[in-house]
Amino acid sequence: MSNENFKPKILVFSTDKISDPGIDQxxxxxxxxxxxxxxxxxxxxxxxxxRWIMRAFEKGFDGVFIAADGHECSYSPKCAEHTNNIIxxxxxxxxxxxxxxxxxxxxxxxxxxxxPFSGHMDNFSRILFELGDINTEKIKYSKTNNEIKDxxxx
Amino acid sequence: xxxxxxxxxxxxGGNISDYVDVEELGKMFHAEDxxxxxxxxxFACADSNQKAMVNDISENHxxxxxxxxxxxxxxxxxxxxxxxxxxxxxTNYVQVNIREQCSWPHSDKPREATVKAAGLIRAGxxxxxxxxxxxxxxxxxxxxxxxxxxxxxxxxxxxxxxxxGNEVYLVEKDYFVGGRIAQADKLFMSGQKGKDIxxxxxxxxKSYKNITLFTGATVEKVSGSLGNFHVDxxxxxxxxxxxxxxxxxxKAMDECSIMVDDAFSFALTKRKAIYKNYAEALPDVPxxxxxxxxxxxxxxxxxxxxxxxxxxxxxxxxxxGSVLVTTGFDSYQPKDGEYGYKTVPNVLTLPExxxxxxxxxxxxxxxxxxxxxxxFIYCVGNRQTKGENKYCSRQCCxxxxxxxxxxxxxxxxxxxxxxxxxxxxYGKQEILYEKSSKQGDIYIRWDEKEPPIVEQDGKSINIKVxxxxxxxxxxxxxxDMVVLVTGMVAREDSxxxxxxxxxxxxxxxxxxxxxxxxxxxxTVIKGVYIGGSCQxxxxxxxxxxxxxxxxxxxxALLKGGTVSLDxxxxxxxxxxxxxxGKCAEVCEYTAIRSIASGDKQIAxxxxxxCTGCGICAPVCLVNAIEIAQYTDSEIESMIDGxxxxxxxxxxxxxxxxVETTEVLMMKEFPQLWKNILxxxxxxxxxxxxxxEELATDKEIITYHLMTMNKYSVVMADxxxxxxxxxxxKRKN
Ligand SMILES: Cc1cc2nc3c(=O)[nH]c(=O)nc-3n(C[C@H](O)[C@H](O)[C@H](O)COP(=O)(O)OP(=O)(O)OC[C@H]3O[C@@H](n4cnc5c(N)ncnc54)[C@H](O)[C@@H]3O)c2cc1C
Ligand code: SF4
Ligand code: SF4
Ligand code: SF4
Numbered sequence: 001m002s003n004e005n006f007k008p009k010i011l012v013f014s015t016d017k018i019s020d021p022g023i024d025q026x027x028x029x030x031x032x033x034x035x036x037x038x039x040x041x042x043x044x045x046x047x048x049x050x051r052w053i054m055r056a057f058e059k060g061f062d063g064v065f066i067a068a069d070g071h072e073c074s075y076s077p078k079c080a081e082h083t084n085n086i087i088x089x090x091x092x093x094x095x096x097x098x099x100x101x102x103x104x105x106x107x108x109x110x111x112x113x114x115x116p117f118s119g120h121m122d123n124f125s126r127i128l129f130e131l132g133d134i135n136t137e138k139i140k141y142s143k144t145n146n147e148i149k150d151x152x153x154x
Numbered sequence: 155x156x157x158x159x160x161x162x163x164x165x166x167g168g169n170i171s172d173y174v175d176v177e178e179l180g181k182m183f184h185a186e187d188x189x190x191x192x193x194x195x196x197f198a199c200a201d202s203n204q205k206a207m208v209n210d211i212s213e214n215h216x217x218x219x220x221x222x223x224x225x226x227x228x229x230x231x232x233x234x235x236x237x238x239x240x241x242x243x244x245t246n247y248v249q250v251n252i253r254e255q256c257s258w259p260h261s262d263k264p265r266e267a268t269v270k271a272a273g274l275i276r277a278g279x280x281x282x283x284x285x286x287x288x289x290x291x292x293x294x295x296x297x298x299x300x301x302x303x304x305x306x307x308x309x310x311x312x313x314x315x316x317x318x319g320n321e322v323y324l325v326e327k328d329y330f331v332g333g334r335i336a337q338a339d340k341l342f343m344s345g346q347k348g349k350d351i352x353x354x355x356x357x358x359x360k361s362y363k364n365i366t367l368f369t370g371a372t373v374e375k376v377s378g379s380l381g382n383f384h385v386d387x388x389x390x391x392x393x394x395x396x397x398x399x400x401x402x403x404x405k406a407m408d409e410c411s412i413m414v415d416d417a418f419s420f421a422l423t424k425r426k427a428i429y430k431n432y433a434e435a436l437p438d439v440p441x442x443x444x445x446x447x448x449x450x451x452x453x454x455x456x457x458x459x460x461x462x463x464x465x466x467x468x469x470x471x472x473x474x475g476s477v478l479v480t481t482g483f484d485s486y487q488p489k490d491g492e493y494g495y496k497t498v499p500n501v502l503t504l505p506e507x508x509x510x511x512x513x514x515x516x517x518x519x520x521x522x523x524x525x526x527x528x529x530f531i532y533c534v535g536n537r538q539t540k541g542e543n544k545y546c547s548r549q550c551c552x553x554x555x556x557x558x559x560x561x562x563x564x565x566x567x568x569x570x571x572x573x574x575x576x577x578x579x580y581g582k583q584e585i586l587y588e589k590s591s592k593q594g595d596i597y598i599r600w601d602e603k604e605p606p607i608v609e610q611d612g613k614s615i616n617i618k619v620x621x622x623x624x625x626x627x628x629x630x631x632x633x634d635m636v637v638l639v640t641g642m643v644a645r646e647d648s649x650x651x652x653x654x655x656x657x658x659x660x661x662x663x664x665x666x667x668x669x670x671x672x673x674x675x676x677t678v679i680k681g682v683y684i685g686g687s688c689q690x691x692x693x694x695x696x697x698x699x700x701x702x703x704x705x706x707x708x709x710a711l712l713k714g715g716t717v718s719l720d721x722x723x724x725x726x727x728x729x730x731x732x733x734x735g736k737c738a739e740v741c742e743y744t745a746i747r748s749i750a751s752g753d754k755q756i757a758x759x760x761x762x763x764c765t766g767c768g769i770c771a772p773v774c775l776v777n778a779i780e781i782a783q784y785t786d787s788e789i790e791s792m793i794d795g796x797x798x799x800x801x802x803x804x805x806x807x808x809x810x811x812v813e814t815t816e817v818l819m820m821k822e823f824p825q826l827w828k829n830i831l832x833x834x835x836x837x838x839x840x841x842x843x844x845x846e847e848l849a850t851d852k853e854i855i856t857y858h859l860m861t862m863n864k865y866s867v868v869m870a871d872x873x874x875x876x877x878x879x880x881x882x883k884r885k886n
Binding site: 028040059077 | 227254255261262263266267269270273277658668722740765766767768769771777789790793794796797
C-alpha cells in the first residue's frame, strides 16, 4: 500500500496528428487530470522503442501510457499489432527487472478524446497508486536478490 | 551538442501565467544548462517578440531555441520561421506545450502546474541541445505524369496536365477510351450524350503532342518514387496488321459473321468477332477477338493482309515524376434472386436498362414484350446497415429519375413507379425530381427493414411494398419491367492497383485520400494522387473537379524540377546494421532495400519514399535504424529532463490576492470587449478575422481575447482551415 502523498508519475507517448490533439482538447476544455502526467509526441505509436520505456522506469516514472491511433492510424493498418508487440517486448524486459507489467497501458485516443483521456489518466493513476512508488518496487527487488539488473539494451 | 540556447517562456496574456509561475521559470535556466538567454514574454507569438527573438539569435550567436507556450499545432511554423529568418536551422527549434498540456488542464493546481512546466521546459532544452541541423531533402523530379484510366476524369486531367506543359502518359485498360460515360446515352444535368463528350475529349487529347495514349494497356510493375517512378506497362495486341488498309479492315468487319455476347451493352446485343465498342468508339481502330475468330480459317486467310496473329503482349518502361490514378468504378452487380434479378424475367439493373433504352429508339420492347409499366427499386446494393456497402452512391437517385424523364420523352403511355428509401437529388438535381413528379411518376417510400418483394405473376411482375408514407399499408404494384437502381462499387481490380502503388483502401474498398476536406486528392504516398470515382461515388462534374484539382497539385509539384521534402526520415547506422531485413519487412511503403557496403549487405532507406513513421526502428535487434529528430538521445534526454529535480518558491498566498483584485477589475468590460462579443455573437471568429473586422492590431486583439478566455467570457470553438488559429465564441 502506498503512502498517502504518493502521486504516480506517468509518461504518455502520443501521436502528432491524432492523439496529441486529443490531449490538447482536454486542456482546451479545462478537463483536469493529474499534473504528474508528461507527454512525448511521436509520428506513430508503432515507433516507440522499448528502451525508451525502460529509460522512463529507470528515471522514476511509475507508469507508461501509450495513446495510440488505433484504426485511425494513417501510416499502417497494422499499427495496433506493431504497438502491441512493442508492449509485449517491454513487458518482458520489465519482468526481468522486477517491474510489474501492469505499469504499462495502451488505449486508442482520437483527436476529440478529451474526456476518455482524462478518464484513462485517473484510472491509471489509481492502479499505479495501488502498485506503489516504482522506487520501492526496485528496492524490494534489490533487497531480496541483492542486485539490480542492468538496464537491458533494446 | 547545442551550447548557446535561447529560451522564451510565454505568459499568453495570463492563460499560462495565471496558473504557472512564468516569471520564476524565466529565472530558472542558466549557462550550466547551455542556456544563454532566458526570458518570460507576454505574447511569444506577437510580432514584437518575434523581432526581438531574431535580434537575440544573431546578437548572441544562439545555436538553438526553445519556446514554451501553446500547442505546437498552433505556432510550430511561426517559430520555425523566426529561426529561419535569423539564419538558424528550423530543426534546431523545439516548441514546449505549457498551455494545452499544462496551465489549462492543471489550472486547479497552480503549484504543481509550475513544477510540471519546469520539467517540460527542461526536457525541451535537453532535446534541442541534442538536435541536429537537418536540411530538407531536395529531389529532382521529371516533368512527366502517368495517368491511369482514360474515363472522363482521367482524360480531362491529362488534357490539363499537357496544357500546363507536362509530358503525359495516359494508360487505359480497355481498347477504347471514355470509361462509363461512353456506355451512357443522355446525361444529367446537361443532356449531352456521353459518346459525344468522349469524342470531344478525344479530339482535344489528340491535339496535344505531349500526350501519349496507350489503350488495351495495364500497369504491370511500379518501382521508384516521387520524382522518378519507373512503371512497366503491358499493352495487349489488337491483331490488326500495322500496315493494314483501313478500307479492307472495314470490309472484313462488315463481312464477319461470328457473333458473341457484347459486354459493352451488358449482353443485351451481340457483337462481331472484329469489333469496336460502338460505331464511333475511339481510337478508330477495331480489335480482333482472337478466341472467337481463330477457327474461321477461311475468313482469316481471305483477309490475311489485314491481320497479324503473331502479335504478342508488349511491355514498355516509362519514367514519370508523379502518378494520377483515375480508374473509376464498377456498378453493383445484384446477386441472383436479389429483387428477382436473373430469377424473374424482365428484372434489369439501371445501367442495363439505360442501354436498352438507347438500343430501342421507337418502342421499348424486351423479351418480345412491349414495356409500358416500369418500377424502379432504389438503393440496391447500397446503404445496407448490415451488408457490405454502407454508403450512399449519391448519383443513382438522380440517374434513375433522369432515366424516367427520358422514358416519357421517348415513348408513349409509360407509367413509372419509384420505390425509394430517400430521394437524394441534391443541389440543382432537385429540378429533375420536381419534373418527374410533375410528369406523373408515382413515388412510394419503403423501409430497409421491409424491402419490396418481387415475384412473377403470369406475364407480369408483381411487387409487394409497404408504403411508409401512408401508414405502412401494403401495396401491390404490377409492372412489365423492374429496374434495380444499383449503386457504385470499387473496381474489381482496385486491390491490385492499390498494391502496385501502395494506395490505402478504405472499408468501402475505394481508394483513400489523406483527408477528405484538407487533402482530398493526395495519398500518403508522396507523388501519387487520386481523382474521379475511384475515390468513392461521384457524378461527372464531381469526378472532373477532383481529377482537375489533382492535376493542378501535380503540376505545382513538378513544375520547378525539384521538390523539397521534410528531413524527418529513417536512417541506418551502416557499421551496426547486419541486414537481417526486419525493418524492410514492417515498412508499409517498401522504403527499405539492401545494398552492398564493403563486404556486407546493409539496409538503405529511400528518403523520397520514407514517411518517417518510425515503425522500422523498434524492430531492429541491434538498434541500427532511427528517425531523424526522434533519436534515442533526443527522446531519452527528454525523459531525463521531466524527472530532473527542481526548486520552486511557494508564492501561493501572494498569487491568490492578485487573482481577486483582477477579477474585480474585470467586471467593467472595456469597449473593445463589447465589440468583440458583438462580432463573435454573429459568427465565431479567429484572431486575424477579429483584428481585420475591428480594425485593431492583432496583438491587442490577442491580448484581450486571451484575457476574456481566462475569465470564461469566451471560449475556443474549433480551428480554422489552416489549423493556425482557434475560433472563439461567447461562453454561456
Ligand atoms: C447508370 C449510371 C448513370 C449515370 N449517369 C450519369 C449522368 O447522367 N450524369 C453524371 O454526371 N454522372 C452519371 N453517372 C456517373 C458517371 O458515370 C461517373 O461520374 C463517371 O463515369 C466517373 O468517371 P471516372 O473517369 O471517374 O470513371 P470511369 O468512367 O469508370 O472511367 C475509368 C476508366 O479507367 C479505366 N480503368 C479501370 N481500371 C484500370 C486499370 N487498372 N488500368 C487502366 N485503366 C483502368 C476504365 O477502363 C475506364 O475507362 C452515372 C453512373 C451510372 C452507374
Ligand atoms: S443516391 Fe439514392 S438510390 Fe443511390 S444509394 Fe443514395 S439514396 Fe440510394
Ligand atoms: S532491422 Fe536493423 S540490422 Fe536489420 S536490416 Fe534493418 S537496420 Fe539492419
Ligand atoms: S520510417 Fe516508416 S516509411 Fe520510413 S523506412 Fe521506416 S517504416 Fe519505412
